[in-house]
Amino acid sequence: MSGKIFSYDEARALIPQVREVTRDANERMRALTADASQAPRGSTRARKLKEWIDTVVRHWAERIEALDGLPKGVWTVDFDSGEGFFYCWSFDEEDLSYFHLYEEGFPGRKPLAEGAGNGQPPMLLN
Numbered sequence: 001m002s003g004k005i006f007s008y009d010e011a012r013a014l015i016p017q018v019r020e021v022t023r024d025a026n027e028r029m030r031a032l033t034a035d036a037s038q039a040p041r042g043s044t045r046a047r048k049l050k051e052w053i054d055t056v057v058r059h060w061a062e063r064i065e066a067l068d069g070l071p072k073g074v075w076t077v078d079f080d081s082g083e084g085f086f087y088c089w090s091f092d093e094e095d096l097s098y099f100h101l102y103e104e105g106f107p108g109r110k111p112l113a114e115g116a117g118n119g120q121p122p123m124l125l126n
Helices: 009-040 042-068
Strands: 076-080 085-090 097-102
Touching: 009 042, 009 076, 009 085
Parallel strands: none
Antiparallel strands: 076 085, 085 097
């Protein structure tokens, strides 16, 4: 687990890389999942495809950690603000637009206010 503390601008600057790593992993996983759905249940091929899917997810998490992000679930990344909340990004989001308190996790995600960051704490959008 990364111990890096991010400003909003630092975390946001990583989103293009995070998006690319995640998009690539998602494409590989979709192809493997499609193949797995065609393999006979319990077959050697089905087991091997499941292992490859697990490897794709593990490799994605390692690449996110190498960027100092915190992989949370499949295709969700947190960035620790050091202020009691995480900036939170999930696959297919164009920008870093959400946060959640440490205790709340993903279900507690809230949108960041316009202009959040710049040394300002996140504010809820109305």
